[in-house]
Amino acid sequence: MPHRNLIEEEERNFVTQVRDSTPRYEDHFCNKNIGDFVVFIATLIYHAKRNKNNTIIMRLGAAPPKKTTFGPLADQDRIFTNLYGRHDWRLKGAQSRGDWYKTKEILLKGVDWILNEIKVSGLRGRGGAGFPTGMKWGFMNKPSDGRPKYLVVNADEGEPGTCKDREIMRNDPHKLVEGCLVAGRAMGARAAYIYIRGEFYNESSNLQVAINEAYAAGLIGKNSCGSGYDFDVFVMRGAGAYICGEETALIESLEGKQGKPRLKPPFPADVGVFGCPTTVANVETVAVAPTICRRGGTWFLGFGRERNSGTKLFNISGHVNTPCTVEEEMSIPLKDLIERHAGGVRGGWDNLLCVIPGGSSTPLIPRSVCDTVLMDFDGLVQAQTGLGTAALIVMDKSTDxxxxxxxxxxxxxxxxxxxxxxxxxxxxxxxxxxxxxxxxxxxxxxxxxxxxxxxxxxxxxxxxxxxxxxxxxxxxxxxxxxxxxxxxxxxxxxxxxxxxxxx
CATH class of the missing domain: 1.20.1440.230 (NADH-ubiquinone oxidoreductase 51kDa subunit, iron-sulphur binding domain)
Structure with a gap:
């Protein structure tokens, strides 16, 4: 290791060299010489050069390079680790995969901390609208007027081609239950109502078992996870109407009325279920919240493009060799997604005719667009369609x-x-x-x-x-x-x- 005096002398020489080669800026900065600032920056750069691990200081004065390639997602970065039902979905198996880990600490950090992590993560609604989740949940944090607040989870997955939420409730139900607790804490909710599609019998059964296990373990209910926060979770089965996937129609059905959409305003955040402030959120949106809080919002932000961050569940069906549901990085090219996870188009990529990229309610895109389009909110809007539920329906040239x-x-x-x-x-x-x-x-x-x-x-x-x-x-x-x-x-x-x- 060099002698300390030699290091100090080397530092002085380096700083002097930088200072002497730096022009004076008194004509541009209120007639003040910023030489002292230059010396300070030069000193930081010198020590950064000596410490190769200090990557933040080494990048002073230069913006970090923008990410240009997306996917494939590494296994250690997957949030849904039992998507295919290969492991035990009950409480013991879920805990072995990291669910319910340090949930008490997350709850004790409070509303502001949870909301900040969600906002930093850039999470946008996974049900189709893509509204910033942190902002939406923040609407509930108004001064209390005495009415209880509720979280309603939209599990009425009826969009043709879409089955991502079904896989979560069937194979990873504890992720959703824990997500309800964390999301409910972020908005000060008293309880969560999970409105599930009536045809999802097995999924609703697994979900109810997971809720019962969570109650028995003290994870939800009175004094949830020992945090002093009381929170209940209820399951409500629908009757198969697609229209109840619309948030206000869902609320009407939850109240025992005909499932018909309400006029807005008032919005659910002001007058929702039972006339109380309510946030309606998608299953996937709620389920990823605990992992974001555990790993940090910046971790989630590191996936995908700006304004399109995170990981996403994609359904791939239609004329592909291996239809599947897969978790991937946002902004992955559509062509890579199909060829990497679905075995490619039946008959080869040249046999592709068009793709519906986000469930049946999004406009289809021809093969010429599919070659280059990115699977995220902004990329598909530019292609005059939308991400929707991220359920791809692939059609080859045999399609009418x-x-x-x-x-x-x-x-x-x-x-x-x-x-x-x-x-x-x-x-x-x-x-x-x-x-x-x-x-x-x-x-x-x-x-x-x-x-x-x-x-x-x-x-x-x-x-x-x-x-x-x-x-x-x-x-x-x-x-x-x-x-x-x-x-x-x-x-x-x-x-x-x-x-x-x-x-």
């Missing part, structure tokens, strides 16, 4: 796209609650017209007519169900219909070979 879209519109027609006239009548009209196009019995005027109807539905309903039915018609499908009408051949109009040529 017109028939596929007609089938989706039929689903929305069946699931419309009938409250709003544009949705009730308009989606029914679109459904009839689309099936006439499929059969080749449509008139040329109906091409523009179906476009106009979709525009009258979009943005004119209380909830987004009408929008979800209108968007598929507006993106690419209208182009297909119009191009084929020009040919003036209606019977063979919708043969698969003609449709694929347009993508």
């Amino acid at each position: 796209v017109i028939r596929a879209i007609a089938r989706l519109i039929e689903f929305y027609k069946h699931e419309s609650c009938g409250q709003c006239t544009p949705c009730r009548e308009g989606v029914d009209w679109m459904n009839k017209m689309m099936w006439r196009f499929v059969k080749g019995d449509a008139r040329a005027a109906e091409i523009d007519m179906i476009w106009e109807i979709s525009k009258q539905i979009e943005g004119h309903t209380i909830c987004a169900l009408g929008d979800g039915a209108a968007w598929p018609v507006q993106v690419k499908i209208h182009e297909i219909l119009y191009t084929k009408c020009i040919q003036k051949i209606f019977r063979p109009l919708f043969s698969r070979c003609h449709v694929t040529a347009l993508f």
